[in-house]
Amino acid sequence: MRYEVVLPAAGSGKRMGAGQNKLFLNLADKPILVHTLLVFEQDANCTGIWLAVKDEERLFIQSLIENYNITKVKGLPTGGEERQHSVHSCIKEMKAVEVVLVHDAARPFITIPKITELAKVAYEKGAAIAGVRAKDTMKIVQNGLIKETIDRESLWMVQTPQAFRYDLLAEAEDVAEKVGFLGTDEAMLVERLGHDIHIVECSYENVKMTTQEDLIFGEAILEKHNFRKSLEK
Numbered sequence: 001m002r003y004e005v006v007l008p009a010a011g012s013g014k015r016m017g018a019g020q021n022k023l024f025l026n027l028a029d030k031p032i033l034v035h036t037l038l039v040f041e042q043d044a045n046c047t048g049i050w051l052a053v054k055d056e057e058r059l060f061i062q063s064l065i066e067n068y069n070i071t072k073v074k075g076l077p078t079g080g081e082e083r084q085h086s087v088h089s090c091i092k093e094m095k096a097v098e099v100v101l102v103h104d105a106a107r108p109f110i111t112i113p114k115i116t117e118l119a120k121v122a123y124e125k126g127a128a129i130a131g132v133r134a135k136d137t138m139k140i141v142q143n144g145l146i147k148e149t150i151d152r153e154s155l156w157m158v159q160t161p162q163a164f165r166y167d168l169l170a171e172a173e174d175v176a177e178k179v180g181f182l183g184t185d186e187a188m189l190v191e192r193l194g195h196d197i198h199i200v201e202c203s204y205e206n207v208k209m210t211t212q213e214d215l216i217f218g219e220a221i222l223e224k225h226n227f228r229k230s231l232e233k
């Protein structure tokens, strides 16, 4: 199932504490952003990449695109104050495609088979998002006190890609903007429309590079996969 992908890349990386956009930090031999771009560049089903960027970072990102021969980038719209606004700036510029994926540029370890599965379910059912089952017990805390424990059996840690029929996501983004609703993922905007959203179980390796510890995990993941590749030679 062919699709276009929106990669929000206009964040500030505050929790990473690197004093710069964390997507420019290297994991092994190349920036996090490039690792993520290469996955979609190599996926034959991906027909276009849209990157929400900060105006002051556009030239640098264009140099990365050139240096790493990324040929599928269709646009670099200016990102917004929040991640949702950055995604919406891309959705507004895209011509209607059948399926659109939104994927955090900070998640470099997504795999093509999982992308394919998400795009297929989105085409057939309208909406599908990546996730993994919660490993820890989750509790609601108020004023330092445990208020409630949430049944772990029904708890998932949601990731990206989040895949949708384009018209559904475009409507959800427009409605959210109109009513001033701010969600932390695109699924929240589509849930508000009452549309079913399917979960596709992905990997714990599909981690979002958010804090310094995630970089250590990321290096270890690369090491493991390089080691595997060396065994195949």
Ligand SMILES: Nc1ccn([C@@H]2O[C@H](COP(=O)(O)OP(=O)(O)OP(=O)(O)O)[C@@H](O)[C@H]2O)c(=O)n1
Binding pocket: 007, 008, 009, 010, 011, 012, 013, 014, 015, 016, 022, 023, 052, 079, 080, 081, 082, 083, 084, 086, 087, 104, 105, 106, 107, 208, 209, 210
């Ligand atoms: N206004 C924003 C905020 C985030 N993002 C992007 O959305 C993805 C996920 O966001 P997050 O991990 O929160 O990145 P940052 O906002 O940069 O991190 P922090 O919240 O620690 O500042 C990242 O690829 C980030 O670049 C974006 O395009 N526009």
Ligand SMILES: C[C@](O)(CO)[C@H](O)COP(=O)(O)O
Binding pocket: 083, 104, 157, 158, 159, 160, 184, 185, 186, 208
């Ligand atoms: C979209 C997301 O990756 C799903 O877990 C997450 O909500 C992004 O949160 P962030 O704070 O914008 O990184």
